[in-house]
Amino acid sequence: MNEHFDIYLVGVGGQGILTIADIITLAAVDKGIDVNFFPTKGMAQRGGFVKAQLRLGREPGSYSPSISPGGSDLIVSMELSETLKAVRYGKPGADYVILGQRWQPTAVMLGKAPYPDVDQVIGEIRGAGGVVHYLDPGNMPGEMRGNLYTLGAICAHSKLSEFFSKEDLEKIIADRWKAVAQSNIETFRAGYSAPTRTA
Amino acid sequence: MKKLLSGNEALAYGALRAGVKVVSGYPGTPSSEVIASLLEMDLPGTFVEWSTNEKVGFEVAAGASMTGHRALCTMKMSGLNVCYDSLIGVAYSGCPGGLVVFVADDPGVSAGMCEQDTRGFAVMSDMPMLEPCSLQEIYDMTIIAFDLAEKIGGPVFLRLVTNNSQSHGTIEIEEKIKPADSAPMPPYDPAKYTKAGAAICMQQHRDLIERLELSERYIEEHGLNKLALGKKGGLGIVSVGITNGYTSEALDRLAAAGIDISDISTLRLIATVPYAKKKIDSLLENCSKVLIVEELEGYIEKFCYMEAYKNKFDVRFFGKEDGTFSRIGQYDALLVENGIRSALDMPRTDISLAEPPERLCAARPIGFCAGCPHRGTYMGLEKGLNACGYKKTDVFITGDIGCTILGSCPPFDILWTELSMGASIPFAHGVAYSGIPSPVIATIGDSTFFHAGVPGLVNALQHDINMLVVILDNGWTAMTGMQINPGTHQEFQKTNWKQLDIESLVRGIGVKHMWTVDPYDANAMAQATEQALKTEGLKVILARRECAIQAARRKVKYPQITFSPDSCVGCKKCINVTGCPAIELSGKIIAIDGMQCNNCGLCTGVCPTKALRAAG
Numbered sequence: 001m002n003e004h005f006d007i008y009l010v011g012v013g014g015q016g017i018l019t020i021a022d023i024i025t026l027a028a029v030d031k032g033i034d035v036n037f038f039p040t041k042g043m044a045q046r047g048g049f050v051k052a053q054l055r056l057g058r059e060p061g062s063y064s065p066s067i068s069p070g071g072s073d074l075i076v077s078m079e080l081s082e083t084l085k086a087v088r089y090g091k092p093g094a095d096y097v098i099l100g101q102r103w104q105p106t107a108v109m110l111g112k113a114p115y116p117d118v119d120q121v122i123g124e125i126r127g128a129g130g131v132v133h134y135l136d137p138g139n140m141p142g143e144m145r146g147n148l149y150t151l152g153a154i155c156a157h158s159k160l161s162e163f164f165s166k167e168d169l170e171k172i173i174a175d176r177w178k179a180v181a182q183s184n185i186e187t188f189r190a191g192y193s194a195p196t197r198t199a
Numbered sequence: 200m201k202k203l204l205s206g207n208e209a210l211a212y213g214a215l216r217a218g219v220k221v222v223s224g225y226p227g228t229p230s231s232e233v234i235a236s237l238l239e240m241d242l243p244g245t246f247v248e249w250s251t252n253e254k255v256g257f258e259v260a261a262g263a264s265m266t267g268h269r270a271l272c273t274m275k276m277s278g279l280n281v282c283y284d285s286l287i288g289v290a291y292s293g294c295p296g297g298l299v300v301f302v303a304d305d306p307g308v309s310a311g312m313c314e315q316d317t318r319g320f321a322v323m324s325d326m327p328m329l330e331p332c333s334l335q336e337i338y339d340m341t342i343i344a345f346d347l348a349e350k351i352g353g354p355v356f357l358r359l360v361t362n363n364s365q366s367h368g369t370i371e372i373e374e375k376i377k378p379a380d381s382a383p384m385p386p387y388d389p390a391k392y393t394k395a396g397a398a399i400c401m402q403q404h405r406d407l408i409e410r411l412e413l414s415e416r417y418i419e420e421h422g423l424n425k426l427a428l429g430k431k432g433g434l435g436i437v438s439v440g441i442t443n444g445y446t447s448e449a450l451d452r453l454a455a456a457g458i459d460i461s462d463i464s465t466l467r468l469i470a471t472v473p474y475a476k477k478k479i480d481s482l483l484e485n486c487s488k489v490l491i492v493e494e495l496e497g498y499i500e501k502f503c504y505m506e507a508y509k510n511k512f513d514v515r516f517f518g519k520e521d522g523t524f525s526r527i528g529q530y531d532a533l534l535v536e537n538g539i540r541s542a543l544d545m546p547r548t549d550i551s552l553a554e555p556p557e558r559l560c561a562a563r564p565i566g567f568c569a570g571c572p573h574r575g576t577y578m579g580l581e582k583g584l585n586a587c588g589y590k591k592t593d594v595f596i597t598g599d600i601g602c603t604i605l606g607s608c609p610p611f612d613i614l615w616t617e618l619s620m621g622a623s624i625p626f627a628h629g630v631a632y633s634g635i636p637s638p639v640i641a642t643i644g645d646s647t648f649f650h651a652g653v654p655g656l657v658n659a660l661q662h663d664i665n666m667l668v669v670i671l672d673n674g675w676t677a678m679t680g681m682q683i684n685p686g687t688h689q690e691f692q693k694t695n696w697k698q699l700d701i702e703s704l705v706r707g708i709g710v711k712h713m714w715t716v717d718p719y720d721a722n723a724m725a726q727a728t729e730q731a732l733k734t735e736g737l738k739v740i741l742a743r744r745e746c747a748i749q750a751a752r753r754k755v756k757y758p759q760i761t762f763s764p765d766s767c768v769g770c771k772k773c774i775n776v777t778g779c780p781a782i783e784l785s786g787k788i789i790a791i792d793g794m795q796c797n798n799c800g801l802c803t804g805v806c807p808t809k810a811l812r813a814a815g
């Protein structure tokens with residue numbers, strides 16, 4: 001097992017990507033693992049680029065919050081095109097858990113600007129030596145929250161499981177939103193067992 | 200007690216542990232959460248406020264410190280430019296109560312504005328500036344900063360960067376200490392607290408330099424700078440603040456790659472100013488090569504060159520002067536690792552990809568939220584210009600700081616400039632003198648107007664400038680995350696704070712031509728614009744409607760608009776004119792995203808077939 005683990009998360013404002021990082025942070029605190037969670041939210045508006053960097057299991061005081069290019073063990077993305085901004089930060093061999101939602105900017109919607117397709121994104125990741133776990137958003141039941149669904153897939157497909165078990169994360173999720181614990185756990189489990197495309 | 204906190208919250212808790220009496224400041228990413236978190240707490244005996252601007256905030260804190268209380272002032276780097284005149288004055292006078300000035304820099308520019316290095320201000324004002332790295336260090340150094348300020352009798356800077364101010368982790372904190380309820384009368388001492396006369400001013404300059412020397416001794420005695428000498432004649436590394444972490448990590452990476460790092464000497468500084476002269480000299484004497492790792496400007500590096508010259512040390516330096524590092528952007532461990540590698544004549548770690556993956560990424564320009572009142576202001580402004588026979592590109596319009604500047608983005612593309620808080624009005628005033636063939640218009644948000652817009656308006660009024668000022672009043676300091684400003688509705692003002700009314704203020708100083716409109720009524724905004732442009736002299740339009748995000752948070756509901764798909768001909772005019780993110784294309788026609796739409800109604804005014812209709 002790695003003693004430390006770095007995660008780079010990307011998405012757009014309004015998707016709840018920071019909640020994934022939040023839950024992993026709380027799970028780390030719960031287990032006494034050193035953690036640094038560094039979100040970059042941008043402005044007050046929705047729909048802008050959002051990223052977060054999580055560093056687990058390092059010696060307190062011996063590092064800074066930013067992950068170096070080529071340094072992440074795990075990349076998480078909830079927006080297909082934004083995935084491309086994270087590829088530079090993945091280690092060769094890093095896991096990429098991607099929920100392929102498309103938040104199209106207006107120019108793309110109007111057919112005035114291009115938007116990458118899944119094969120292009122996967123091609124870039126493989127070019128950087130990454131291991132792809134692509135979740136088709138079409139498989140996710142509409143009422144579910146994409147972030148907890150993605151977290152389930154992270155738990156199933158990445159080495160984060162060497163730090164936290166499925167039960168560890170479920171406990172945090174249940175404690176976090178008591179009123180909707182049941183449906184949130186179901187979402188997490190749906191993501192855990194969701195089919196993934198790897199090539 | 201252990202607590203999960205952000206860097207800014209750690210600083211807030213540190214100040215409470217230090218028994219802070221007054222905390223003042225003005226919002227600015229990445230510094231805002233210090234005051235934001237304190238305002239959520241019940242703090243008997245401590246006064247916490249959002250001040251009108253950073254200069255005012257600093258002066259409030261300095262006043263409290265003059266009576267012997269501890270005080271903290273917070274701001275982003277741009278704010279330091281605003282308050283610097285008063286700050287340097289207090290630095291020269293000194294102050295008895297611990298006065299700490301927290302400033303957050305943003306290397307790598309994640310929040311906009313100039314990528315400036317505020318350490319330069321510490322150099323200029325001879326003020327110590329502590330630069331903690333880890334979250335725990337932020338808490339600990341905040342407490343030390345108050346102690347240091349009191350020991351030297353002058354203000355002390357605490358400098359964070361986006362990286363650590365915005366990070367979250369667990370921190371060991373202790374109970375807060377309640378400040379004293381009162382203070383004795385401060386001594387009457389004009390020689391200290393005025394600048395009346397050369398003798399006084401030069402004595403203050405002498406005292407200032409002495410305080411910096413005292414702080415150097417304090418830092419030395421408390422062991423805040425850490426020197427670890429390695430092999431004589433080997434490589435030495437100097438790092439400071441946030442780069443201490445990058446350097447540790449870079450050394451770990453080298454060790455993991457099997458490289459022997461035991462010969463390397465390191466000097467980890469907690470502060471650039473005061474320069475750690477003794478320790479720097481020891482390092483330079485010990486090493487034949489020295490790498491200096493500091494983000495942005497090369498202040499320490501230049502000091503090292505000077506010390507080597509004075510002491511005739513034969514050292515080869517690696518840093519910005521020789522091109523190893525850049526003066527631009529944020530650093531990381533890989534960058535530092537490669538700096539060490541080049542100083543050791545080793546091959547660099549190359550992680551570059553064949554082609555940048557970002558080249559395929561869809562551009563994602565930011566724009567107004569669905570239902571943003573500013574959208575209606577700019578739509579109406581353009582319509583009014585058209586009614587006067589101008590295309591929007593024919594008219595010179597200055598922008599200002601905040602969400603209001605998004606009028607410079609598509610589909611509006613209507614603002615020519617963004618300079619600094621409040622500059623829109625005097626900037627336009629200057630252009631109005633120039634004789635360009637265009638009406639001149641300034642636009643400014645409510646918080647920005649209170650911050651530094653009022654003096655510019657007074658100036659334009661006094662000099663009878665023929666221009667239009669549009670104040671976009673959404674009731675909040677929105678872009679930085681919804682802070683309360685003087686115009687925020689009374690319901691949201693804290694305890695005994697009072698709401699001020701921009702309309703009365705503007706009329707009160709004597710503006711004769713003023714229109715107050717609801718920006719959700721783009722036609723009213725257009726009419727006001729048309730009338731204003733046909734009127735000589737200084738005109739003000741106040742476009743007033745609450746920020747959509749804040750209104751939604753408190754569950755304000757507007758009457759529902761209707762969309763009839765059968766009438767939609769797919770002309771996309773609603774999308775092209777409003778740029779509202781709640782309008783999507785669904786096949787050949789549009790669809791409204793009910794999760795985002797707040798029924799502001801602006802799109803209904805542009806739909807040629809009435810497929811989109813206002814309520815009622």
Ligand SMILES: Cc1ncc(C[n+]2csc(CCOP(=O)(O)OP(=O)(O)O)c2C)c(N)n1
Binds near residue numbers: 620
């Ligand atoms: C001197 C200075 N202080 C603080 C900031 C940070 N800042 C950026 S936008 C903004 C909010 C402006 O609020 P307002 O004028 O009300 O416009 P809104 O965002 O609400 O539309 C602030 C405080 C800055 N850029 N410069």
Ligand code: SF4
Binds near residue numbers: 568569572
């Ligand atoms: S945060 Fe408020 S003021 Fe800013 S763009 Fe959104 S709705 Fe407009």
Ligand code: SF4
Binds near residue numbers: 796799800801802
């Ligand atoms: S009414 Fe129209 S312009 Fe206003 S938020 Fe809804 S879709 Fe956007």
